[in-house]
Amino acid sequence: MSRCGLEDLDxxxxxxxxxxxxxxYNEISDVSPLSMIDSLELVDIESxxxxxxxxxEFLCMCPSLTxxxxxxxxxxxxxxxxxxxxxxxxxxxxxxxLDDQPLKGGGKK
Numbered sequence: 001m002s003r004c005g006l007e008d009l010d011x012x013x014x015x016x017x018x019x020x021x022x023x024x025y026n027e028i029s030d031v032s033p034l035s036m037i038d039s040l041e042l043v044d045i046e047s048x049x050x051x052x053x054x055x056x057e058f059l060c061m062c063p064s065l066t067x068x069x070x071x072x073x074x075x076x077x078x079x080x081x082x083x084x085x086x087x088x089x090x091x092x093x094x095x096x097x098l099d100d101q102p103l104k105g106g107g108k109k
Contacts, residue, residue, distance in 0.1 A: 002026070002044075009033040023048065024069070035061035046099075047072035057091050067097040 006026040012018075013036035020042040021034070029049035034040060035058040043065065050056065051074035059065055068088070070076045076084055076099070088098055095103050 013037055019064075020044075029055070031055050032058040034059060038063060040065050042067040044069040045073065046070070049073065050075050051078075053087055053091065056088060060092055063094065065092060065094060068092070068095055069099055071099045 001021075001023055003025045006023060006028055008030060009023075009028060010033060012021075012033045015037075017039045018037050019039055021040060022044045024044050024046035026045075026048050028045060029051060031043075031045065031050060032055070034043060040062045041064045043059065043062075044067075046069045050070065053075060056068075056070070056075065059068065070084075070088070079087075085098055085103060088095065089103050097103060
């Protein structure tokens with residue numbers, strides 16, 4: 001559902017057993033509805049309007065989440081890459097990949 005002009009995720013939790021969600025290049029700022037989806041493993045919200053770590057923190061309620069793409073969001077542009085990776089790693093301990101790179105260590109996925 002990339003490049004659809006989506007502004008919110010109301011009702012998304014009604015999609016049962018959703019594992020991967022690709023929502024890049026939309027206008028989403030509130031990711032809290034994703035916290036209700038336990039099965040989510042991958043969330044791509046590149047180039048949306050997520051502007052705070054408080055929004056990212058909602059994703060800690062997704063126990064299966066291992067891959068997140070936040071690139072191009074205001075929250076990602078507000079701090080250095082290393083600072084962002086450190087903070088996201090602390091918020092989402094099960095996360096393995098951030099912005100197509102391993103969260104710990106270097107190199108591309």
